[in-house]
Amino acid sequence: xxxxxxxxxxxxxxxxxxxxxxxxxxxxxxxxxxxxxxxxxxxxxxxxxxxxxxxxxxxxxxxxxxxxxxxxxxxxxxxxxxxxxxxxxxxxxxxxxxxxxxxxxxxxxxxxxxxxxxxxxxxxxxxxxxxxxxxxxxxxxxxxxxxxxxxxxxxxxxxxxxxxxxxxxxxxxxxxxxxxxxxxxxxxxxxxxxxxxxxxxxxxxxxxxxxxxxxxxxxxxxxxxxxxxxxxxxxxxxxxxxxxxxxxxxxxxxxxxxxxxxxxxxxxxxxxxxxxxxxxxxxxxxxxxxxxxxxxxxxxxxxxxxxxxxxxxxxxxxxxxxxxxxxxxxxxxxxxxxxxxxxxxxxxxxx
Amino acid sequence: xxxxxxxxxxxxxxxxxxxxxxxxxxxxxxxxxxxxxxxxxxxxxxxxxxxxxxxxxxxxxxxxxxxxxxxxxxxxxxxxxxxxxxxxxxxxxxxxxxxxxxxxxxxxxxxxxxxxxxxxxxxxxxxxxxxxxxxxxxxxxxxxxxxxxxxxxxxxxxxxxxxxxxxxxxxxxxxxxxxxxxxxxxxxxxxxxxxxxxxxxxxxxxxxxxxxxxxxxxxxxxxxxxxxxxxxxxxxxxxxxxxxxxxxxxxxxxxxxxxxxxxxxxxxxxxxxxxxxxxxxxxxxxxxxxxxxxxxxxxxxxxxxxxxxxxxxxxxxxxxxxxxxxxxxxxxxxxxxxxxxxxxxxxxxxxxxxxxxxxxx
Numbered sequence: 001x002x003x004x005x006x007x008x009x010x011x012x013x014x015x016x017x018x019x020x021x022x023x024x025x026x027x028x029x030x031x032x033x034x035x036x037x038x039x040x041x042x043x044x045x046x047x048x049x050x051x052x053x054x055x056x057x058x059x060x061x062x063x064x065x066x067x068x069x070x071x072x073x074x075x076x077x078x079x080x081x082x083x084x085x086x087x088x089x090x091x092x093x094x095x096x097x098x099x100x101x102x103x104x105x106x107x108x109x110x111x112x113x114x115x116x117x118x119x120x121x122x123x124x125x126x127x128x129x130x131x132x133x134x135x136x137x138x139x140x141x142x143x144x145x146x147x148x149x150x151x152x153x154x155x156x157x158x159x160x161x162x163x164x165x166x167x168x169x170x171x172x173x174x175x176x177x178x179x180x181x182x183x184x185x186x187x188x189x190x191x192x193x194x195x196x197x198x199x200x201x202x203x204x205x206x207x208x209x210x211x212x213x214x215x216x217x218x219x220x221x222x223x224x225x226x227x228x229x230x231x232x233x234x235x236x237x238x239x240x241x242x243x244x245x246x247x248x249x250x251x252x253x254x255x256x257x258x259x260x261x262x263x264x265x266x267x268x269x270x271x272x273x274x275x276x277x278x279x280x281x282x283x284x285x286x287x288x289x290x291x292x293x294x295x296x297x298x299x300x301x302x303x304x305x306x307x308x309x310x311x312x313x314x315x316x317x318x319x320x321x322x323x324x325x326x327x328x329x330x331x332x333x334x335x336x337x338x339x340x341x342x343x344x345x346x347x348x349x350x351x
Numbered sequence: 352x353x354x355x356x357x358x359x360x361x362x363x364x365x366x367x368x369x370x371x372x373x374x375x376x377x378x379x380x381x382x383x384x385x386x387x388x389x390x391x392x393x394x395x396x397x398x399x400x401x402x403x404x405x406x407x408x409x410x411x412x413x414x415x416x417x418x419x420x421x422x423x424x425x426x427x428x429x430x431x432x433x434x435x436x437x438x439x440x441x442x443x444x445x446x447x448x449x450x451x452x453x454x455x456x457x458x459x460x461x462x463x464x465x466x467x468x469x470x471x472x473x474x475x476x477x478x479x480x481x482x483x484x485x486x487x488x489x490x491x492x493x494x495x496x497x498x499x500x501x502x503x504x505x506x507x508x509x510x511x512x513x514x515x516x517x518x519x520x521x522x523x524x525x526x527x528x529x530x531x532x533x534x535x536x537x538x539x540x541x542x543x544x545x546x547x548x549x550x551x552x553x554x555x556x557x558x559x560x561x562x563x564x565x566x567x568x569x570x571x572x573x574x575x576x577x578x579x580x581x582x583x584x585x586x587x588x589x590x591x592x593x594x595x596x597x598x599x600x601x602x603x604x605x606x607x608x609x610x611x612x613x614x615x616x617x618x619x620x621x622x623x624x625x626x627x628x629x630x631x632x633x634x635x636x637x638x639x640x641x642x643x644x645x646x647x648x649x650x651x652x653x654x655x656x657x658x659x660x661x662x663x664x665x666x667x668x669x670x671x672x673x674x675x676x677x678x679x680x681x682x683x684x685x686x687x688x689x690x691x692x693x694x695x696x697x698x699x700x701x702x703x704x705x706x707x708x709x710x711x712x
Contacts, residue, residue, distance in 0.1 A: 042460075
């Protein structure tokens, strides 16, 4: 299993390289510093949300309210700015608001033991609604020009925008925690079997609670970048972004049922999506076609490991699967579950 | 559990306390809305217009609508691309599939990277697109907004479909002609807080105060929320609750077509006049069957055509967007640039049985 994980990341990195090589050889304007900065900048918020989701999905949970938290924090920024509050005051308040919204999710999921999917679908609507309550359907602009460069400019002398720098730092921290600490190993353990993890002495509840708090905080940081970058605070900011972030995490090889995935995988998936989007834009490929391509990539990413497992089994003496090569058995009961083909018991899904 | 709970609340307390302390520290002095330093407004427009400069060869001009699947904006852009091709340039239409605030920004950056000569945009959010558009202008790309304006300092010219006053007053003139200058009328609008419709309705009310309309009484403004079914029901309610109603004005394309559908199959057909703003394709059958005599709208194709000419003239240095400059716009003739770089297409076009078959949108 370990080498399989490694292989998917290699595939992603190769795809990434292919996109960037294709872009710089065939597409005028792609390999310019300005364009690369923009390409990275455009995925800042998605990357932050994806990092928040990575840890949560590793434990087999989900947080679909991330983009709505971003939207609410942005609307709150706008409302407070409109009220004449100083930007330096707004920043901590907004960060706190993100943590509070995250803790509402955490409270419902952890304290009451409700299913994360249902809770965060609920708060997805709730927080977006609250964003409109806070700001209405107007837009607030005119954020201070002395802070805006932090969200738009590059580090002097390089093509790296400041927000990308932040993403890299967050990514490194995530990698450190997930792959090199006991906490990280606990995340995998929870994802592979919550009961087992609990009986092994892992403080499952507390860990989950913290994950949602961190998620809220990251969303709030993303909202500040988003608001400053577009110089526009609106309640509909980042509408629908949760799906892009979830897609990036899954494309990165993280199992939606938890217990499997790496930070490198998600980072390469993000880079791949950002690069591909930019190349397609420069070649005037319409948004619809882009959605088709992204959708197919995602399906391939979950399909490839399954097919690989099936093929592996076929090579071994397994006459059972030889019936129809075009239609693999829809209910592969005996397939090991590295990618979550089988849904586990119904109780597990309800969790 | 008890242990972990108390620990959790301590963490929460620490976070809250820390946040509060930071807030308090920051509250004493800081950047607020009023003290915020203004963004650099650019080095000023030092370029000088040369009205006789030739239109450059092979201009690349891109049209960026609010949403690529919006049929109305597709027509506008088709008109614009036709204008660009007429001038020997290369026009194209690109845009997001959702009308969200910031989705246009990626497109603007892409167009800058593609070295387009001009960007013609219908802004989803006037402010969100402003930084990207300013960057485009800094790279000598001409920026024209149409239909929905961007922040005035983020574009050189705004091509406005028609001014609100003309649109409001024209509709009162039409209904007055159709009901013989006398009787009760009602308005079927979109939502109660729709900016465009409310501006037009204000001008309609103002027009009604003129002595020649003294016999016309506006009895009610109903709202169909730009929802086909609701507009249909509101029409029904208006006609039943006001038996001597002579005419309905519906300044929204959704409202007028729903109202026409109700009236055409009711006993009120031919007795109650209906006019307003609609598209020829929606209204053709109701003009033909006599439900509606005449309605108005600006010609979207001409709007795009004018924007295309404005973009080409800007990119070639014929105009800079300053007030008083004259734009030569092909078959539309000349337009003078008004305050804040605004160019007005002209009074709305009226459609009736004589001319409706000439339009397809």
